[in-house]
Amino acid sequence: MTEKHWLDYLAALGSIATPILVLALTAIGWKLRRRVERQLELEDKLREDRITIYNHILEPFIILLMTDAAWQHDKQNRARDKSDIALGKMLSLEYRKIAFKLSLVGSDAVVLAYNDLFQHFYSQGEAPNASEENLKIMMGLLGRFLLEIRRSMGNEATQLNQWQMLEWFITDARKWRNT
Incomplete structure (x- = not known):
């Protein structure tokens, strides 16, 4: 009988360990893949909810x-004050739920x-300060809110700033940014 060499033991151990290692790595890979897929599914479900919520909030x-x-262009709005309508929406129970x-x-x-x-807004109390500085602060905060919504919807690497988020619908946004 020949004597077993340490390389023979190593080869035997390798032939047993290889399938076990492959099986373990496959299980870990499957678990990680499933976790990523589940996270993506949840994000897709949340995206639709977020869009609806963001639309109502905005x-x-x-x-x-x-x-x-533009407000007066709609016949049903002609006799209504847009500030009262917007404030009424913000103070409503539905808005609070959203x-x-x-x-x-x-x-x-x-x-x-x-x-x-x-x-x-809360710091302004019942009679908001309509100064230019206060309006600039409010628009900057609104722009930041819009920018964060943009990022949360998948544009994490956006190069826009909060003022650029406002330029398309506030005619003098650049003036406010530069004051």
Whole structure:
């Protein structure tokens, strides 16, 4: 009988360990893949909810920032004050419910930007300060909120800033940015 050499033991161990190692790595890979797929499925489900919530949350701001000509263009709006309509929407129970949903499904950055915007409103009290500085602060906060919504919807690498988010619908956004 010949004596077993240490290389023979190593070869035997390798022939046993290789299938076990392959099986273990396959299981780990499958588990990681499944976790990523599940995360993507959840993000897809949340995306639709977020779009609906963001649209409702932004509606009063869209009304407030419409030009008077655009607001009056709709016959049913001619006798209505857009500020009263927007404020009424913001103070409604439905808006509060939607804001609560925002706090549950919005990204951290979106929720923080929304909080900052509304803390600014709350700090104004019953009679908001209509100074240029206050309006600039409010528009900057609204722009940041829009920018964070953009990022949460998949544009994380956006090169836009909060003022550029406002330029398409506020005619003098560049003037406000530069003051």
